[in-house]
Amino acid sequence: MYWDYYIMGIILLPGIILAIxxxxxxxxxxxxxxxxxxxxxxxxxxxxxxFLDLAGLKDIKIIKxxxxxxxxxxxxxxxxxxxxxxxxSQSISAIGVACHEVGHALQYKxxxxxxxxxxxxxxxxxxxxxxxxxxxxxxxxxxxxxxGIIFLWIxxxxxxxxxxxxxxTLPVEYNASNRALKVLHQSTLFNDEETKCAKxxxxxxxxxxxxxxxxxxxxxxxxxLVINRRHD
Numbered sequence: 001m002y003w004d005y006y007i008m009g010i011i012l013l014p015g016i017i018l019a020i021x022x023x024x025x026x027x028x029x030x031x032x033x034x035x036x037x038x039x040x041x042x043x044x045x046x047x048x049x050x051f052l053d054l055a056g057l058k059d060i061k062i063i064k065x066x067x068x069x070x071x072x073x074x075x076x077x078x079x080x081x082x083x084x085x086x087x088x089s090q091s092i093s094a095i096g097v098a099c100h101e102v103g104h105a106l107q108y109k110x111x112x113x114x115x116x117x118x119x120x121x122x123x124x125x126x127x128x129x130x131x132x133x134x135x136x137x138x139x140x141x142x143x144x145x146x147x148g149i150i151f152l153w154i155x156x157x158x159x160x161x162x163x164x165x166x167x168x169t170l171p172v173e174y175n176a177s178n179r180a181l182k183v184l185h186q187s188t189l190f191n192d193e194e195t196k197c198a199k200x201x202x203x204x205x206x207x208x209x210x211x212x213x214x215x216x217x218x219x220x221x222x223x224x225l226v227i228n229r230r231h232d
Contacts, residue, residue, distance in 0.1 A: 011222050015215035022207040029204045030069070033093040033197050034085070040189040044098035045087045048080060051102045051183050060105055062087075071097050073104040080105065092190075096198035099184055100205075103176030106183075112175065118168045125165050128158040152227050156220070163220050166213040173209050177202035 040047070045062050052060050065071070065081040073080050080101045086094040107115045135155040142148030181199055184190040190198060 011218050011225075012215065015211060015218045018214055019208070019211035022204070022211045025204040026201075026208055029201045030093045030097075033096075033201050034089065034091045036092050036197060037090045038092050038095055038190065038194055040095075041090065042095075042189070043088050043090050044094035045082055047095050047189065048082070048098040048102050051099065051187070052080075052105065055102075055106060055109060057105055057109065069097070071101055073101045075105070075108050092194055092197045093201050095184070095190075096180060096201045097205075099180035099198075100176050100202055102183070103179035104172075106179050107172070107176060112172075114168055114171045114175070118165065118172055121161065121165050121168065125161050128161055132158050149227070156223055156227065159216075159220055159223060163213070163216045166209070166216045170206075170209050170213055173206050177206055 042050070045064075048062055052058065052062075060078045060080060062080045062082060064087040065083055067083055068085060070083045071081060071086055080098075082098055082101070086097050089095075104115070132155055135151045135158070139148045139152035139155060142151065177199075180202060181195060184198060185192075185195045
């Protein structure tokens with residue numbers, strides 16, 4: 001009977017559906033509020049610069065980068081990169097995204113623990129992931145031996161590190177968004193209605209990280225089930 005193979009296949013469906021929903025939601029909200037301009041009359045890069053300076057982070061540069069929603073903060077280079085549709089825009093979406101990246105900079109300033117843990121895990125995951133396919137290939141070659149099972153379970157352990165990284169990334173992203181909304185509201189650059197709109201944009205973006213976590217957990221479960229079935 002191969003019914004359990006079908007079950008293993010459909011295990012990923014909830015995560016895939018959520019990922020599709022999250023991507024549609026973030027795109028729709030970003031586009032919707034890209035057409036709504038903030039009453040503050042400042043561009044996203046100007047707002048980001050202002051908040052960085054107020055926080056004493058004048059050494060952090062703000063640059064323009066190509067691509068859509070390719071915004072990021074690089075702590076080692078002290079750079080906030082804002083995508084082309086964000087950098088010069090005065091829209092609620094653009095300012096919200098820019099302030100989210102400022103939120104990451106504020107996390108480092110306040111020694112936010114989850115981002116420290118995340119930074120410790122990333123190089124370990126990168127190294128381990130380079131070894132993952134080697135272990136899987138060795139596990140497949142020696143599948144019906146105890147050695148093959150050992151290789152596969154080591155691979156499961158490495159994959160679990162990626163799940164852990166996704167798990168830690170979640171509070172980091174939500175916290176950056178919360179910091180962004182807080183500084184926008186306290187500064188009175190955004191009124192209550194504009195803050196609510198920015199919240200929709202940022203929280204829909206955070207939902208994509210929830211989807212990534214769920215997919216990684218389901219993939220890990222599916223891998224464990226496959227190994228256990230073949231081992232039996």
